[in-house]
Amino acid sequence: MGIVVITGTSTGIGFATAATLARGGHTVFAGMRNPDRGDELRELASKERLSIRIVRLDVDNDDSVDEAFKNILKENGHIDVLVNNAGISGGGPVELVPIGIFRQIMETNFFGAIRCIKAVVPSMRERRSGCIVNITSVAGQFGMSPQGPYAASKWALEGLSECLAQELSAFNVRVAMVEPGVIATPMTTSPRPMPPPTNPYFPIIRRMVAYFTASLKTPSSPFEVAETIQGIVDGKSTKLRNPTGHDGAKLIQWRKSKTDEEWVKLGAASDSEWAADAQKNLGVDVNSP
Template identity: 65%
Template sequence: MGVAVITGTSSGIGLATAATLARSGHLVFAGMRNLDRGDELRAIVSREELPVKLIRLDVDSDASVNEAFRQISTEVGEVDILVNNAGVPGTGPVELAPMEVFRQSMETNFFGAVRCIKAVVPSMRQRRTGCIVNVTSVAGQFGMAALGPYTSTKWALEGLSESLAQELRPFDVRVAMIEPGVVATPMTTKPKPSIPVDHPYYSSIRRLLAYFDASLEDPTSPLEVAETILRVVDSRTGKLRNPSGRDGAKMLLWRTTKTDEAWVDLAVASDADWSADVKRATGVVAKLPLS
């Protein structure tokens, strides 16, 4: 069992992972930007007497990351496991999404992970042991209309992870990516915006929302993703990419069975053809008024 640091643990996948790793015997430092949002995790920890310690960790801040890892080092020594989970959504067509959405998404989803990685790698490399798990997404391997800001961050994190894995392989430090599909978290279940029919990207946004709504009718729990992370951590697998959730692997297969051009051309397929393609590839019945 080891010392694990998990980012973004106030809800969703991060909260589930903190509890799951602790139940398996790991000592977990549960990082979150605002400790006032930790009541749900505190209740689980208290009820089950889990080895979890909440710590303020704002991955957007160099100072916060440095201070958090300094505190951990002082208290227990070296970190054995890092799970980079903290993330924010970033949606909207590239033309219309504000630059601030791109900047904030990249700051948290990509640079936040880099900050934490740089905090643990020197010790892991010197000790020739350790595991770094980056929670990316199926969006780290393919783009979809109206998800440009978010997808960009996940592609960047996947590229970083692959490079890092090769760099650290000679030192027996493992790097793995977790690639969930649609997971029932506060990020995905909050009320969806109303899109006016005269919006220039109405069709693309409507299809994206329809897929999410349909997938969430039989939702993947954050606990399923947490179990994937636990298996990666405890099995000592060298597998780099690890799809997770009910539609993670199916969505990746959907993309890889199409040429680039065929994937792009889905944007001009009829609603009937698009819905049929989604169902055939993923099993998800995305309901749309058919054109």
């Protein structure tokens, strides 16, 4: 069993992954920007006698990342697994989203992962052992309006991960991506405000909200994602890309079933045409509100 560091563990996928890997016998260091939000995970660890330690870890901050990983390495001598889970959502038409939001999303979802990767790679490379799991998204495989800011950050992380996997393969360090679809977490279940009908992009925003609403009628648990991660960590999966959730693989296949031009044209389709195409390919009854 190994020493595992997971980022963004106060809720959702990070919480589920910390619990799942600790139940599997691993020693988990659960990173949180604000450890005061870790009461639920502390209670679980105490109740089940799990080896989970909550550590202050703000992936947006160089000093916070350096201090957290230096302390873990000093105490344990090595880190076997890094799970880069910390991330934030954010969408909207490219024209309307402020540049500051783009920067904020990229800072956490992309640069935050890089900070943590840089903290563990030297020791993993020297030991010729280790595993890095980057939680990307199906949005890292294809772009769907109005998810430009979020998709851009996940595309960037997927590109980095593929390069990193090649770089570290010679040193017996594995890199894998986990690509969730719509998972029932606070990120997806929080109310999604609708823009006024006068918004020029109102139809495409309405469709995305409709899809999330329909998908969450049969929600995938974050523990399903955690099981995918556990399979990678324990060596049951050796794939670079690992779609997960009930719609993860379906969404990616939907994109692959179309040419680039067909996919772009779908953005201009009528609501009924879009809903029919989504239902045909995803098996989800999407009726725009």
